[in-house]
Amino acid sequence: MASDMNTVSSNLRAALISDFKDFYRTPDIAGLEGIDRIYTQDVELRDPIHAVNGRLALKNYLRGMYEGAHEMSFRYLDDQISEHTATITWVMRFSHGRLNGGKPIDVTGVTVIHFTDRIYYQEDFYDMGAMLYRHIPVLGSLIRFINKRLAA
DSSP: OOOOOOOOOHHHHHHHHHHHHHHHHSOOSGGGGGGGGTEEEEEEEEOSSOEEESHHHHHHHHHHHHHHOSEEEEEEEEEEEOSSEEEEEEEEEEEOTTSGGGOOEEEEEEEEEEESSSEEEEEEEEOHHHHTGGGSHHHHHHHHHHHHHHHO
16 A cells, blocks of 8 residues: 655646546457556455456456456546545446347446555446346346335
8 A cells, every 4th residue: 555645736636636547448458558658556455256366367357357448438427635545436338248248338337446646546336236236137037026025
């Protein structure tokens, strides 16, 4: 974890958040080379199913995710930036041959990041049902049935 908590100017904060958004806006494998300017060497990333430690591990994780998706993009809804943290809301659109018949899926989420001059911690929050479970043929039918029963 980054231990240097020097004050980061508002211009540098804004530039880092802008770079972060650009990095993910239309992600691709070639764009992974820009990871060094955004993340620290010892970055920690968490999401509902993964915990990734280190920039190289993050790069490999993202490469695998990008290789599996036919399409992926992020649309940003809002952000709140303070001296060493930011919260960003987004909608990810992606398609995968094994989910939803290959048709695009939209998933809303929130990312919380902690940073100094680069990001050293990132946590992504999103609904795994909306992203994955509802789009697996048999499991999706079961989840829709359960949701209808709970709503009654």
